[in-house]
Amino acid sequence: MTEKEKEFLDLAVIKQLKYTEIEKILGVEGSQLTQWWEDLKVERKKLSKIRKIWRKKFTAIDFWDFNKWYTETKRKCFYCNITEPEIDKLIKKGQIITKRLTTRGRSLELERKRANEPYDNLNNLTFSCYWCNNAKSDEFTADEFSNIGKQIGEIWQKRLNTL
Numbered sequence: 001m002t003e004k005e006k007e008f009l010d011l012a013v014i015k016q017l018k019y020t021e022i023e024k025i026l027g028v029e030g031s032q033l034t035q036w037w038e039d040l041k042v043e044r045k046k047l048s049k050i051r052k053i054w055r056k057k058f059t060a061i062d063f064w065d066f067n068k069w070y071t072e073t074k075r076k077c078f079y080c081n082i083t084e085p086e087i088d089k090l091i092k093k094g095q096i097i098t099k100r101l102t103t104r105g106r107s108l109e110l111e112r113k114r115a116n117e118p119y120d121n122l123n124n125l126t127f128s129c130y131w132c133n134n135a136k137s138d139e140f141t142a143d144e145f146s147n148i149g150k151q152i153g154e155i156w157q158k159r160l161n162t163l
């Protein structure tokens with residue numbers, strides 16, 4: 001992706017400016033923007049998805065920093081190590097019985113290791129499964145919870161081994 005294309009994505013998808021404004025800023029014709037909009041469909045969709053998450057709580061962090069963190073951080077629970085494909089497998093095989101699955105559980109959640117700190121620190125941010133997040137609540141620190149997380153991880157492994 002060229003610098004101009006990246007700038008276009010920032011202006012169109014993240015900042016959501018009008019085409020007329022983007023034309024002025026980038027010094028290009030509208031037809032070029034239409035072309036980019038088509039060509040960058042895959043990147044655009046990925047960014048929109050992450051923008052939605054960012055908008056909920058993380059706007060104190062620069063979007064592109066957040067995006068980098070979000071796309072480069074390994075997607076597994078910080079406490080029990082379970083991954084989304086493993087959660088999926090357990091659900092399909094009836095090894096997860098939580099009733100709340102329609103709303104939470106299938107995907108990893110964003111979690112603050114120190115829950116009393118604001119959302120603007122990427123070092124404090126991690127992925128957690130619903131079960132660890134729920135049990136840790138805002139009561140325990142990541143350190144205090146780490147042994148419990150390991151034990152939950154052992155239970156997941158036992159269940160996965162029976163499949």
Ligand SMILES: [Zn+2]
Binds near residue numbers: 077081082128131152
């Ligand atoms: Zn977990």
